[in-house]
Amino acid sequence: MMDIKAYLQSGALEAYVLGIATKEEAVHLMELKKEHPEINSALADLEADLEKIALHFAVPPPPQVFDRISDEIDGLVKAPNPLQLVQPAHNRQENSPPSNPFIEVVADSTHIRVHKAWRWVFAGVFVLGKIFLGCAIYYYLESKQAKQQVEELKTEIKALKGL
Amino acid sequence: MEQAFTITQSQPAGVQGDAEFNTLYKDYAGKLLGYILALVKNRETAEDCLVKIFTDIYRQGQSGTNPHYSNTWCWLMTLAREQITAFQGASQEYPKQNIKSGLPDDGFLKKMSAEQQWVFCGAYYHHKSVAELATELNMPDAIVRLTLKEAFTIIREVR
Numbered sequence: 001m002m003d004i005k006a007y008l009q010s011g012a013l014e015a016y017v018l019g020i021a022t023k024e025e026a027v028h029l030m031e032l033k034k035e036h037p038e039i040n041s042a043l044a045d046l047e048a049d050l051e052k053i054a055l056h057f058a059v060p061p062p063p064q065v066f067d068r069i070s071d072e073i074d075g076l077v078k079a080p081n082p083l084q085l086v087q088p089a090h091n092r093q094e095n096s097p098p099s100n101p102f103i104e105v106v107a108d109s110t111h112i113r114v115h116k117a118w119r120w121v122f123a124g125v126f127v128l129g130k131i132f133l134g135c136a137i138y139y140y141l142e143s144k145q146a147k148q149q150v151e152e153l154k155t156e157i158k159a160l161k162g163l
Numbered sequence: 164m165e166q167a168f169t170i171t172q173s174q175p176a177g178v179q180g181d182a183e184f185n186t187l188y189k190d191y192a193g194k195l196l197g198y199i200l201a202l203v204k205n206r207e208t209a210e211d212c213l214v215k216i217f218t219d220i221y222r223q224g225q226s227g228t229n230p231h232y233s234n235t236w237c238w239l240m241t242l243a244r245e246q247i248t249a250f251q252g253a254s255q256e257y258p259k260q261n262i263k264s265g266l267p268d269d270g271f272l273k274k275m276s277a278e279q280q281w282v283f284c285g286a287y288y289h290h291k292s293v294a295e296l297a298t299e300l301n302m303p304d305a306i307v308r309l310t311l312k313e314a315f316t317i318i319r320e321v322r
């Protein structure tokens with residue numbers, strides 16, 4: 001039977017709260033915790049000690065630190081007024097079609113952002129477009145030439161028939 | 164049945180409106196800054212780390228205690244160590260020798276022996292394992308744990 005008092009005095013709990021206990025030691029402690037409630041109170045005391053240490057060495061941050069955090073999270077561009085979306089029931093008529101479940105949102109920004117991969121897609125489309133344009137011009141000229149030849153042949157045939 | 168709906172932002176958005184986050188900041192920002200400052204020894208870097216830590220906490224929606232840690236402060240210390248490593252780069256470790264320099268030499272540290280200080284600061288600030296500390300001090304693991312226990316006893320006595 002394990003001597004729990006000796007275990008509490010061994011420093012194993014201190015190692016655990018500091019996060020330097022091995023995995024086996026942590027598992028062992030978790031098992032003992034279930035059987036011995038005094039371990040729970042000892043751990044709570046140690047955690048309180050850690051907080052006390054932290055408070056002893058605490059350095060209050062200047063107010064601008066929180067402002068930086070706030071700016072980072074909220075973004076640098078802030079809307080002047082809170083966003084307000086209203087769809088009042090009294091404006092709707094009884095026989096009107098069901099209201100659109102989607103909310104119209106008008107973006108303030110005039111630009112969109114796309115993934116960088118799209119530039120290769122656009123480049124490919126551009127190149128293909130040029131190729132197709134070249135082919136179109138080529139086949140148009142071919143077609144025009146062929147029509148001219150057909151006209152010439154028709155004229156020759158008429159001339160031969162006339163003879 | 165159709166229902167009219169109104170969506171109005173009646174309270175401040177973002178950080179200002181998050182009571183839990185504000186409480187976490189109020190309770191732990193000073194402690195965390197002191198902890199980070201002891202490690203990086205540079206005020207600007209320490210503040211940058213602090214901003215990054217709290218920003219990440221907010222973005223990940225972890226303003227409450229992380230369930231993997233029994234104690235909020237333990238969790239925050241872990242985040243701080245990770246952030247410092249990220250800030251300073253993997254190749255540049257923060258100095259591990261004599262972490263005590265730069266810390267206020269009053270209160271409980273003054274009452275500890277050199278070995279107790281080394282073990283406590285090594286574990287608390289640098290998260291050194293018992294085995295590492297035992298190698299550094301050339302003593303068995305069990306003695307390192309006992310030394311840690313003694314350090315905590317001194318801390319508890321200085322109230």
